[in-house]
Amino acid sequence: SYELTQPPSLSVSLGQTATISCSGERLGDKYVCWYQQRPGQSPILVIYQDEKRPSGIPERFSGSNSGNTATLNISGAQAVDEAEYYCQVWVSNTVTFGGGTKLTVL
Amino acid sequence: QLQLQESGPRLVRPSETLSLSCSVSSGTFTSSNDYWGWVRQPPGKGLEWIGTIYYSVNTYYNSSLESRVTISVDTSKNQFSLSLRSVTAADTALYLCARRVAGTFHFDFWGQGILVTVSS
Numbered sequence: 459s460y461e462l463t464q465p466p467s468l469s470v471s472l473g474q475t476a477t478i479s480c481s482g483e484r485l486g487d488k489y490v491c492w493y494q495q496r497p498g499q500s501p502i503l504v505i506y507q508d509e510k511r512p513s514g515i516p517e518r519f520s521g522s523n524s525g526n527t528a529t530l531n532i533s534g535a536q537a538v539d540e541a542e543y544y545c546q547v548w549v550s551n552t553v554t555f556g557g558g559t560k561l562t563v564l
Numbered sequence: 565q566l567q568l569q570e571s572g573p574r575l576v577r578p579s580e581t582l583s584l585s586c587s588v589s590s591g592t593f594t595s596s597n598d599y600w601g602w603v604r605q606p607p608g609k610g611l612e613w614i615g616t617i618y619y620s621v622n623t624y625y626n627s628s629l630e631s632r633v634t635i636s637v638d639t640s641k642n643q644f645s646l647s648l649r650s651v652t653a654a655d656t657a658l659y660l661c662a663r664r665v666a667g668t669f670h671f672d673f674w675g676q677g678i679l680v681t682v683s684s
Binding site for chain 1: 601603610611612613616624626627660668669670671672674675676677
């Protein structure tokens, strides 16, 4: 089965850029999406098709995907961005989630 | 705006069957063009895909759960359902339903989730 690897945690200072990675074999050949999940809430889609933002998601969220690594960037991280972030792909009609990255905004 | 709402027993005994429903709130349950899925999250852990149903009959399951899972659709009730057999404490989790539109590769709408505990 396909696997996605994320760092378990990341800390960023308020107003700085947070970069969360997601790695998998030939990940650049697949569409990656990212979800934000705050404690006690269901996931929210923040990036889809590698780099697209759903309506209502702030412009400070951006994504890229190439080679074996996809990246979620949060420019000018805010306290409200503190959450768990998951990458996800569909491979042959099956879904794989990354293990999640807990983002702390200091 | 599409809304999804999970429902079902919050306590299930070991070896029994966990049965949940997801009610889809919209003008029409247009299941023909959408994938309907279940995801779970054990307390303090990450997201795990359980399975997805498409066109009411095409099902796709996580290989680790496939022998115990059935997902079905009831268009007359605007619902789709999850059945997980022979549960153990390891199946204790927040269960979430979600939608994926055909031609896309993400879940765009999620339910709020229901915490199901497996315990005697």
